[in-house]
Amino acid sequence: MNASLYWRCLRAVIVREGLRFVHQRERFFAALVRPLVWLAIFAVGFRAVLGLSIIPPYETYILYEDYVTPGLVGMIQLFNGMQSSLSMVYDREMGSMKTLLVSPLPRWYLLVCKLLAGVLVSIAQAYVFFAIAWFWEVQPPVAGYLAVLPALVLSGLMLGALGLLLSSFIRQLENFAGVMNFVIFPMFFASSALYPVWRIREGSPTLAWIAEINPFTQAVELIRFALYLQFNGTAFLAVSACLVLFLGGAILAYDPGRGFWARRGGPAEQG
Amino acid sequence: MACFETDLPDRHAVPRPAAEPVLAVEGLSHSFGNRTVLDDVSFGIPAGRFAVLLGLNGAGKTTLFSLITRIYNTRRGSIRVFGFDMRQHPTQALARIGVVFQQPTLDPDLTVLQNLRYHGGLHGLAPAVIEERAAEELARIGLSERADERVRTLSGGQRRRVEIARALLHQPSLLLLDEPTVGLDIELRRQVLDHVHDLCRERGLAVLWATHLIDEARQGDGVVVLHRGRVLAEGLVDAVCVAAGAATLGQAFARLTEAKGTQKGTRE
Numbered sequence: 001m002n003a004s005l006y007w008r009c010l011r012a013v014i015v016r017e018g019l020r021f022v023h024q025r026e027r028f029f030a031a032l033v034r035p036l037v038w039l040a041i042f043a044v045g046f047r048a049v050l051g052l053s054i055i056p057p058y059e060t061y062i063l064y065e066d067y068v069t070p071g072l073v074g075m076i077q078l079f080n081g082m083q084s085s086l087s088m089v090y091d092r093e094m095g096s097m098k099t100l101l102v103s104p105l106p107r108w109y110l111l112v113c114k115l116l117a118g119v120l121v122s123i124a125q126a127y128v129f130f131a132i133a134w135f136w137e138v139q140p141p142v143a144g145y146l147a148v149l150p151a152l153v154l155s156g157l158m159l160g161a162l163g164l165l166l167s168s169f170i171r172q173l174e175n176f177a178g179v180m181n182f183v184i185f186p187m188f189f190a191s192s193a194l195y196p197v198w199r200i201r202e203g204s205p206t207l208a209w210i211a212e213i214n215p216f217t218q219a220v221e222l223i224r225f226a227l228y229l230q231f232n233g234t235a236f237l238a239v240s241a242c243l244v245l246f247l248g249g250a251i252l253a254y255d256p257g258r259g260f261w262a263r264r265g266g267p268a269e270q271g
Numbered sequence: 272m273a274c275f276e277t278d279l280p281d282r283h284a285v286p287r288p289a290a291e292p293v294l295a296v297e298g299l300s301h302s303f304g305n306r307t308v309l310d311d312v313s314f315g316i317p318a319g320r321f322a323v324l325l326g327l328n329g330a331g332k333t334t335l336f337s338l339i340t341r342i343y344n345t346r347r348g349s350i351r352v353f354g355f356d357m358r359q360h361p362t363q364a365l366a367r368i369g370v371v372f373q374q375p376t377l378d379p380d381l382t383v384l385q386n387l388r389y390h391g392g393l394h395g396l397a398p399a400v401i402e403e404r405a406a407e408e409l410a411r412i413g414l415s416e417r418a419d420e421r422v423r424t425l426s427g428g429q430r431r432r433v434e435i436a437r438a439l440l441h442q443p444s445l446l447l448l449d450e451p452t453v454g455l456d457i458e459l460r461r462q463v464l465d466h467v468h469d470l471c472r473e474r475g476l477a478v479l480w481a482t483h484l485i486d487e488a489r490q491g492d493g494v495v496v497l498h499r500g501r502v503l504a505e506g507l508v509d510a511v512c513v514a515a516g517a518a519t520l521g522q523a524f525a526r527l528t529e530a531k532g533t534q535k536g537t538r539e
Contacts, residue, residue, distance in 0.1 A: 005395030012392020016381070023380045095374030102340045103393035104365040110393075257344040 009105050010113045017117035031079065031125050032132075035072035039136060043068050046194075055196055057228040069138045070224035071193025073126045077156045078216060080122035082184055084114065085163030089170050108251045111164060115247070118163075119156035126152055144227040151226035155219035158239045161246035162215070168253030191217040192224075215242040291354050292317045293367075293445050293477035294339070299348030301334055308334045310500040312348070316477045318444065321468055322493035323508075324481040325524065331500040332481040333373065336449045339479075340370050353444055366394065369438030373449040377430055377437070379423040383414065386422060387437055394441040401440065408436035412466070428459035435466065446470070446478045452487065460487075485521045494520065496527055503527040 021028060047064040054061060091097035100110055130145060166179055188194075190207060191214045201208035211217050218238035225232035292315035299312040309331045316322045326332050338345050339352075341361050350357040352364040377386050384405060391401035409415045412432040414425075422430060431451060438446060448467065452460040464487060471478050479495075480487065488494050494511050496504040504511045504527055508520055515523035 002395070004397075008392050008395050008397065012389050015392070016378070016385070016389045019381055019385060020378070094376075095372050096376040096378065098340070098342060098370070098372050099376045099390065100393065101342055102365060102368065102370050104362045105393070105395065106362070256341055 006105065006109065009103065009109070010116065013100075013110075013113040014117040014120060017114075017121060021121050027083070028125075031076060031083075032128060034079065035076055035129055036132060038072050038075070039065060039068065039133060039138075050195060050199065052196065053198075055198070057225045057230040057232075063137075065133075065136060065138050066140075067196075068194060069130075069133050069140075070227055071191070071220050073129060073152070073223055074155065074191075074193055074216060074220040075188060076125050076129060077122045077152070077159045077219070078184060078188060080118060080125065080156070081159035081161075081163035082166075082179060083163075084118040084160055085167040085170070085179070086173075086176055088114070088164065088167035089173055089176065092167075093173055107254055107256065111251060111254055112247075115157060115160045115164060118160045119153060122156045122160070123149070123152050140227045141229055144229050147229050148223060148226040151222045154236070154239050154243065155222055158215060158219060158243040158246065161243055161250055164250035165246045165253065168250060187214060187216040190214055191220060193217075193220045215239065218242070291351070293353055294479060295349075295351040296335075296339070297349050297351075299335075299338065299345060299350065301331075301338060301346065308500050309338075312497070312500070312502050314495045314502055314505045316445070316479055316493065318477050319471060319475045320493050321471045321478045321480065321489075321491075322495060323488040324479055324495050324497060325483070325485065325488060325520075326481070326497035327483050327528075329499075330483075330497045332497060333449060335497070336370075336372075336447060336481065339447060340368060341365060366441065367444045369441065369443035369446045371431075371434045371438050371446070371448040371451050373451075373453060375430060375434070377422045377434060380421060382419050382421055383409065383425070383433055384418045386433070387440060390437045391440050396441060404440050404442075405436075408439055409433075412436055427454055428456075428462065431455065431459075431463055432466065435463070435470075439470070444477060446476050447481075448478070449481045450483070451480070452482070452484070464489075485524055488520055496524060498528045503530075 043065045046068075050064060052062060052064065052067055058066075088097065091100075100114070101107065103110055127145075162183075166183065170176060170179065190200075190211050192200075192211060193216070197208050197211050197217070200211050215238065218235040221232050222235040222239055225235065294316040296315070297313045299309055300307070301309040312331075312335065314322075324332055324335070337343060339350055339357070341357055341364075345358055350364075353367050355364040355367070357364045378389070381389070387405040387408075388398075388401055391398075391405070396404075405418070406415070409418055412429075412435070414429060414433065414436075417425065417429070422433065425433065435446075435448075435451070446467070451467075452463055455463065467478055467480065468489070470476050482488075488508055490508060492508050493506065494504070494508050495502060496511065504514060504523070506514070512518065512520055512523045515526050517523035517526055
């Protein structure tokens, strides 16, 4: 099969997602303002409350702003993954997803295209945030900005795949609030994004254990280590494994022979 | 997987029996849970035929479209497009189908041209081919000047025509339209119907036009009467009227559906 067909399809999906993102300026600002609020307000207040010891990958005492930045980049990707999930459900309800699905390319590939397009958008957001954080004096090694790129790709893929998988379970748009309550918030708060796991352990060993097996913690640690020019093997393996699991699940769920399409007859089945 | 590039010169020379229609549906049944939506549906559409799929709401038209476009898989029976079985060769079959769905599926925030480019890309068309064909199709529907305007600014009728243009971009052999005149006024309905009839005649397209509006079937069209998941009659409009002993298609439809499809004898 001609590889250029696959490339043209991928390019078309990326261009469309990019254009949609640019056109929805409020979405761009919301995606940027959210972590900035955490950095500019929450981190300042929290700095005095939370004492941080020197833990890898850091080699000196750091300010809380330094600690929380990789977590906030993770948050950008988490929200972006859920945003793609939301737009999948929306497209399904509105019928525009059918346009994608009648492409002659295999459906798993169409899902991967969607996923990659979402990851590119999330990486663009992450770098804008890094740039603003630089002026906030969160200044990791310059080479770290390059080293973090593969970590962002992997974590973005994993969180995007989670979003795709979730979108196959969400029957209607209204149920999306449930995703916020039961997925995004627990994943974000029960993770190492805002406080190190050893700190959580002081409060609750159970919660620390949950935080350790939380895929989002692994994504944040992968980003954190890469940003300081170190490689976290455990996090890499955990994020990769979750990616395979979530993407595999999403591909099964969107398979025309099983999953919700066959079960309930697709969107707005009328006649 | 074989190449499905739609601009191959020999794409119409696909080996198939001479009598094989462009779309052949045979013994197709489908159910969701215990609810049978399609029951042993069979019909065919030859090249150049404008066929109206006539049925009330809930007759199973949308499910039939979802199966023909492989939104989900056929479980019983078969669907062949240009001789390609939808289950065994979905790539080749889908590459030959253009679809206009019931719901509007253009992205309102993108321009007309961006929408067409997106679709062309999904079908693996080269950018130069997309530009050329998009220009042709837009000129045909008289919307060339609006190419760089957002879809949001177009009227309902214009959007429908753009959707038809989009469905033709990869030069399909079979055009499927699911209630494409919903929400259009009488004049726009007539225009869209004329437009698709012209396409059918000029390009030899096989068209399946789903509707519940009997007056959308014209003299010389094919008709497939679908009622509660079963085909009650199939053939040219005149032949179906004669077979039902009715003067008009409206009467024929009323007679056929009164019998609720229990008499399989009405089928050809």
